[in-house]
Amino acid sequence: MKISEILKNKKVTLSFEIFPPKKQEAFESVKQTALTLSALKPDFISITYGAGGSTQSNTSDLAKTVQDSGTVSLAHLTCVRSSKESLLQTIQLLKQKKIENVLALRGDLPKDAFEGENLFPSGLFHASDLTELLKEHDFCVGGACYPEGHPESTNRDADIQNLKHKVESGVDFLTTQMIFDNDMLYSFLYRLQSAGIHVPVIAGIMPVTSASQVSRMVDLSNAYIPRKLLSFCDRFRHDNEAMKQAGIAYATDQIIDLISNGVRGIHIYTMNKPEIAEAIVKNIDSIIKAVNRREN
Ligand code: FAD
Numbered sequence: 001m002k003i004s005e006i007l008k009n010k011k012v013t014l015s016f017e018i019f020p021p022k023k024q025e026a027f028e029s030v031k032q033t034a035l036t037l038s039a040l041k042p043d044f045i046s047i048t049y050g051a052g053g054s055t056q057s058n059t060s061d062l063a064k065t066v067q068d069s070g071t072v073s074l075a076h077l078t079c080v081r082s083s084k085e086s087l088l089q090t091i092q093l094l095k096q097k098k099i100e101n102v103l104a105l106r107g108d109l110p111k112d113a114f115e116g117e118n119l120f121p122s123g124l125f126h127a128s129d130l131t132e133l134l135k136e137h138d139f140c141v142g143g144a145c146y147p148e149g150h151p152e153s154t155n156r157d158a159d160i161q162n163l164k165h166k167v168e169s170g171v172d173f174l175t176t177q178m179i180f181d182n183d184m185l186y187s188f189l190y191r192l193q194s195a196g197i198h199v200p201v202i203a204g205i206m207p208v209t210s211a212s213q214v215s216r217m218v219d220l221s222n223a224y225i226p227r228k229l230l231s232f233c234d235r236f237r238h239d240n241e242a243m244k245q246a247g248i249a250y251a252t253d254q255i256i257d258l259i260s261n262g263v264r265g266i267h268i269y270t271m272n273k274p275e276i277a278e279a280i281v282k283n284i285d286s287i288i289k290a291v292n293r294r295e296n
Helices: 003-009 024-038 057-068 084-096 127-136 156-168 182-194 211-221 227-236 240-260 274-293
Strands: 013-018 044-047 073-078 101-105 140-145 173-178 201-205 265-269
Touching: 003 140, 003 173, 013 024, 013 201, 013 274, 024 044, 024 057, 024 274, 044 057, 057 073, 057 084, 073 084, 073 127, 084 127, 101 127, 127 140, 127 156, 140 156, 156 182, 173 211, 173 265, 182 201, 182 240, 201 240, 211 227, 227 240, 240 265, 240 274
Parallel strands: 013 044, 013 265, 044 073, 073 101, 101 140, 140 173, 173 201, 201 265
Antiparallel strands: none
């Protein structure tokens, strides 16, 4: 099923992200993670692509595993450092596996690029170019967005104009970079409306369950970390169970606030930890069911 259909028919959706293993030996264990998450009955599960050196065919294999277990899957795909031929091969692979949804990404510019390297041999320079290609093959296409601005963009207005172009290229829905302060998302949503961007926006939530995660996340995403989150990391950094409990409570609180304020899609960056996703689902499943039961 296409995710655009799910988003049209449900008032609130809940989805998860997983990443394929870096080493092939770990594939079976990630497959188990995917199955455990699928048993929680999310609206879809997304599988990242290429990030962190994983084998790229693992993305479509995991997407198929998810789909075969009865949950809709969303395969990520990046165009940086890819030839047109390899992108078309991946598209064929996804078609063979009956994957209907793709998150079109440019990908991060590689840190090990050599001087003069052509990083875009396919001639697709932005996620919007990849979106056009995927649309020619009839996929439902998602795109990434950055409530606090993409790290490379000169200013937020330029970033929103580029996002508008990406949506006009055929993106059906957007998923945000992880956010820890909901107000960042609310003001971003307001700016999207003003810019005439009306596709559904799914909020990315990363439960923080270890203190070391925080510095890594700031490096990766530039996200603003509220004082409340920093305080519990500071207080409980040496106690894994306390950190987990606080991280689950913080993410739960964020999600309840988002749903209460009318946000219609919640995407949990699970970090391949199904027990964390499970604990959050337990905290919010009655809320999601209640909203989806309501007629307006
Ligand atoms: P784009 O939309 O192409 O934007 C990149 C930059 O270019 C932005 O600054 C934008 O403003 C600018 N830009 C866009 N279009 C134009 C234009 N026409 N002219 C000039 N400038 C333009 N990375 C992975 O490697 N694998 C993954 O699986 C993965 N999954 C992700 C999932 C989500 C939800 C998110 C938020 C990010 C993910 N990433 C992933 C990271 C992502 O690849 C990086 O953030 C990357 O730097 C940008 O990708 P993008 O698709 O947003 O690029």
